[in-house]
Amino acid sequence: MKWIIRLVVVLVIVALGAAGAAAWWLQQPLKLSGETVELSIEQGELPRDIAQGWVRAGVQAPRWALYEWFRWSGKAKRIRAGSYEIGAGTTPVTLLEKMVRGDETLATVRLIEGWTFRQFRAELAKADALKPTTAAMSDAQIMEALGQPGVAPEGRFYPDTYAYSKGSADLAVLKRALRAMRQRVDEAWAARAPDLPLRTPDEALTLASIVEKETGAAAERARIAAVFVNRLRIGMPLQTDPTVIYGLGEAFDGNLRKRDLQTDTPYNTYTRPGLPPTPIAMPGAASLRATVKPEASKALYFVARGDGSSEFSETLAEHNRAVNKYQRGR
Incomplete structure (x- = not known):
């Protein structure tokens, strides 16, 4: 009987020692x-x-x-x-x-206002620890995977900084950016001025993408938007270079030539009236707001002054004088 008691005592001591060692570890x-x-x-x-x-x-x-x-x-x-x-x-x-x-380590990827979807994809492809699940997919396949079959991807993703868990799929980031842009467009459209010559939120998104690409000084967004809205009201072609450049795609070498402005494409707003068929870039919130609430202005023209700002004109004669002054140095 005594040996049993001793064995129990030894086992208890061993167990306590093991528990203590475990607690220490x-x-x-x-x-x-x-x-x-x-x-x-x-x-x-x-x-x-x-x-x-x-x-x-x-x-x-x-x-x-x-x-x-x-x-x-x-x-x-x-x-x-x-x-x-x-x-x-x-x-x-x-x-x-x-x-x-769930105290995860997060990485971030920044998607910039005015970028095209092609630039978005390139940035996602090199993002830290982001699974490239869309690498072998076409633009159309990506939109189908996002539940938007038949929708062109351009302009549909909100430019912002997105945090994600390392090892997340790039499609998950795109889904968040898609949802964010839809929300921003809906909010802007609900707050639009009552007399806009825009029929749908998609048209507002398309025009906002042009405003985004044309704006040099942030303070001028609403005035630049007013120029394009005024042109749409009177049926005047938008005549904006960024749409022509977008239509040229990878063929654009950085030099926009006269023949490019005269060559008809679906995105040439010199040869075709109204808005292009899709947005030409990803507009930010400021461009969306400026588009739906443009400045009260009669301007129909603007030209870059060379310092990031623009000179606005109401008549072609005024515009020509501004072009001579700021572009031709006359």
């Missing part, structure tokens, strides 16, 4: 193979595989120890998918807490 900083260690956890990934993933990524601890801690804590099923980064001082306890909170 849980509070000790994990050794890392570098200054930081990163891991992306997929949705539905098993705790055993997560533990193995951390070890492979550079956490210098027994895989089984991490796994048993995740399991024993009762929080293993609460670990969230995402991208995580840990550094010096991270303990097994704080590692698990980070994953349970």
Whole structure:
């Protein structure tokens, strides 16, 4: 009987020692193979595989120890998918807490006002840790994947800085940008001036893209919008170079020639009246607001002064004088 009691005492001591050692280990900083260690956890990934993933990524601890801690804590099923980064001082306890909170490491990609969809795609393709799921897709296939079959992508994505979890798909960022632009256009359209010669939100988006490309000084957006709105009201061609350049596509070499202005394309607003068939770029919020609420102005022309601002004119004679002064130096 005495030996049984002694055995029990020994087992209890061993268990207490093991528990103490485990409690001590849980509070000790994990050794890392570098200054930081990163891991992306997929949705539905098993705790055993997560533990193995951390070890492979550079956490210098027994895989089984991490796994048993995740399991024993009762929080293993609460670990969230995402991208995580840990550094010096991270303990097994704080590692698990980070994953349970979903305290992810985020990357960002900035999409610029006035960019084309082609530029958007190029920026997404080189973004940090963003899965290029659309790399082999055509523009039409991307729009279909976004639930917009048959819709041209140009102008449909809101330019902004987007944060995302490392390992996210580029299509997810595009979906957010698409939703953001739709919301911005709807808000602008709801606040539009009552007498605009624009019939739909899409027409407002198209004109806003032209305003975006034509604006040199931010303070002039509403006046530039007024010029184009005034032209639309009287049936005057928009005669804007950016639409011609867009129509030339990759053939544009940086030099817009007279023959380019005279060659008819769906985007040549010198040869065709009204708006082009699609937007020509991604307008920002300021250009959308200026388009739906243009400045009260009778101007029909403007010419660059060479300092980023423009000279506005109500008549062709005034405009010609401005062109001579600012463009020809006469």
